[in-house]
Amino acid sequence: MCKNAFAIKGDIVWSKTPQELATMEGGYLVSEDGICQGVFSELPERYAGVPVDDRSGMLVVPGLVDIHLHAPQYAFRGLGMDLELLDWLNTHTFPEEAKYRDLSYAERAYDIFASDLLHSATTRAVIFATLHVEATELLMDKLEATGLCTMVGKVNMDRNGSADLCEESAASSLAETRQWLADVEKKGYERTQAILTPRFTPSCSDDLMRGIGELRAEYGLPLQSHLSENLSEIGWVKELCPWSSCYGETYEKAGQLAGDAPAIMAHCNWCPDEEMEILKANHVTIAHCPQSNMMLSSGIAPIRRYLDEGISVGIGTDVAGGATLSMFRAIGDAVGVSKLRWRLVDDKLAPLSVAEAFYLATAGGGSVFGQVGTFKEGYELDAVVLDDAKLRTPRDLSLAERLERFVYLSGEGGQVAGKYVAGRRVL
Numbered sequence: 001m002c003k004n005a006f007a008i009k010g011d012i013v014w015s016k017t018p019q020e021l022a023t024m025e026g027g028y029l030v031s032e033d034g035i036c037q038g039v040f041s042e043l044p045e046r047y048a049g050v051p052v053d054d055r056s057g058m059l060v061v062p063g064l065v066d067i068h069l070h071a072p073q074y075a076f077r078g079l080g081m082d083l084e085l086l087d088w089l090n091t092h093t094f095p096e097e098a099k100y101r102d103l104s105y106a107e108r109a110y111d112i113f114a115s116d117l118l119h120s121a122t123t124r125a126v127i128f129a130t131l132h133v134e135a136t137e138l139l140m141d142k143l144e145a146t147g148l149c150t151m152v153g154k155v156n157m158d159r160n161g162s163a164d165l166c167e168e169s170a171a172s173s174l175a176e177t178r179q180w181l182a183d184v185e186k187k188g189y190e191r192t193q194a195i196l197t198p199r200f201t202p203s204c205s206d207d208l209m210r211g212i213g214e215l216r217a218e219y220g221l222p223l224q225s226h227l228s229e230n231l232s233e234i235g236w237v238k239e240l241c242p243w244s245s246c247y248g249e250t251y252e253k254a255g256q257l258a259g260d261a262p263a264i265m266a267h268c269n270w271c272p273d274e275e276m277e278i279l280k281a282n283h284v285t286i287a288h289c290p291q292s293n294m295m296l297s298s299g300i301a302p303i304r305r306y307l308d309e310g311i312s313v314g315i316g317t318d319v320a321g322g323a324t325l326s327m328f329r330a331i332g333d334a335v336g337v338s339k340l341r342w343r344l345v346d347d348k349l350a351p352l353s354v355a356e357a358f359y360l361a362t363a364g365g366g367s368v369f370g371q372v373g374t375f376k377e378g379y380e381l382d383a384v385v386l387d388d389a390k391l392r393t394p395r396d397l398s399l400a401e402r403l404e405r406f407v408y409l410s411g412e413g414g415q416v417a418g419k420y421v422a423g424r425r426v427l
């Protein structure tokens, strides 16, 4: 009998291709040493006797991967969404983030965040913290304890912050980042990784941008930031970096995109052609954040175009630009805004289907963590068990229809009834 193997039995749904779902009713999803061995209609002979988590009647789907959200902003989610980006940052976001200098506040806020993320359908996430080293490490400790796999970034910002939320200089920001990286190395987390996090070009002097590019080359670290989210922001970058041909070039020229580690750019609502070429050439992953783009009136990203161009795309909740951690809500919003864009902006770019948006929210974003986000043999075993019993209907539904309803109706009583991350049960 295989020692580190187990199976989950249930109504299994996963992405066979970026366009197509595969399903198996009453199937067995098998994990060995944290790696998916596939989905089977009967438990294969070689796994006879392994523990079986019997979730018959419930949906079992790949864990959701949220590749862009801000942990400190969770405290004011659902508030203050009536401004555009730059005013929203100054009015709501910077004052909230400044509070994380106080570790007792950070402790209370990050307890709530880590617990709510654990109980959501998200198994992996790529997260902004704040510029504070101690609070960022506290967040990383709490996330490590959940068993979720995350990338967490201490934010770099040395200009255009507020009086109480801005680093003194590029040199001090880089020194604090090195200190943080050394601390993280010492802590030896298993499931929590450091990711370089220049907030966005308007927050980082040219010296800081270059210094972060050098850190990326030196440490081979992943990197996350924001790109072409809002038209005023894009105009400001042009003023701050008159030498640049486009916003994306400010990251590229600083050396922040080159290299093998993932680079994730959130939003990309308004990328001109040359910026798209930069994203493509550097294998950047786009974090599509549809709810935030609606609520901050930022725009509608042309996701179909990016997919047609072969650019990698995942989905982010962008809390607190988006109000909720629900990746199901994000999938539904990605479908919805793609339809509005098709109707109002460009009828040559077909809307996304639920199956396509589900792929982006699992395997699409999962690719920044390696082989993650579907139930193909060889992928890391991340799964969530979804109880849709409360979403009542007299109709007989296919498994794909049950998933589709969960996307749109989970807020009406859909439950996350279990969760596995890299082969370990966390819920």
Ligand code: GUN
Residues within 6 Å of the ligand: 070, 085, 089, 093, 199, 200, 226, 229, 292, 318, 321
């Ligand atoms: N651009 C720079 N900082 C932020 C932030 O905190 N949220 C969003 N949505 N965009 C940003």
Ligand code: FE
Residues within 6 Å of the ligand: 068, 069, 070, 226, 266, 318, 321
């Ligand atoms: Fe963001």
